[in-house]
Amino acid sequence: MTIKSFSFSQLADMRIEGVGIHASYSIDIVIKDENSSSGKNVYISATGKSNAARAAGTGSLLFWCKVRDLLSNKIYSLERKKGEGFAVGFDDFVIGSIMFHIPYNSSSAPKIELEAGYLYDAGYAGTVIPFPRSLKRVIALTQFNRR
Template identity: 60%
Template sequence: MAIKNFYFSQIADLRIEGVGIHASYSVNLTVTDENTPGGKNISVAATGKSNAAKAAGSGNLLFWCKVKNTVDSKLYVLERKKGEYWAVGLDDVPIGSVSFFMPNSVHNSPSLEIEAGYFYDSGYTGTVPPIPGSFKRVINLTPFQG
């Protein structure tokens, strides 16, 4: 079983007074990759971080993350489940987690396409995405066994 951490950052701008380039953000992913007969068991957990809410003086950051399995093109949305506990740093925002099975494939190398971003929620004027509103990355997994 392989457990790997991935840290992705994105320079961003948020057109709210006091924020601007402080809207840049990062997402930390923990990916568990376990080979089994017929495929892989995959787990992905994510947290996000940005100084946008501090720069604006108030508001909340609503992070989101999607994971696409490149073998069979299934899309998974990370979410926090009831009763799930997270160990996070002072400024980390839990995004969520997902677990799924990836079937063995001789035609495709196992990888995950990640898309993540956030919305700034002021609480009274609505939600606004930063510019750019998200980033995409590819994570290559260990090869299928047997």
């Protein structure tokens, strides 16, 4: 069993008065992977952070995160819905968590691709997406147990 923690930052811009470069954000990921007899069980949780809502004065942030298993090409979503979720700390928001299984593959190492971002919800004025709209990273997991 291996537990890894990652923090990824993305410079971003949002054309809303008072926001601009304050639309930059970071995503914190915790990954636990453990080998099983048929492959690997993967547990992922994520939080997001940005100053965009504070800079604009009103509104809320809706973070999202997608994880793709690069061996099977399956996509898993860690998304919270509008009006759901809670703040973890000052400007920190829970994105979600997911558990999935990667079947054993003797010819390839297990890897996942993470894509994450957020929407700024200004209420009656609508939603705005920062530019660039998301960040992508590839994360190599520990090798499968040799059979």
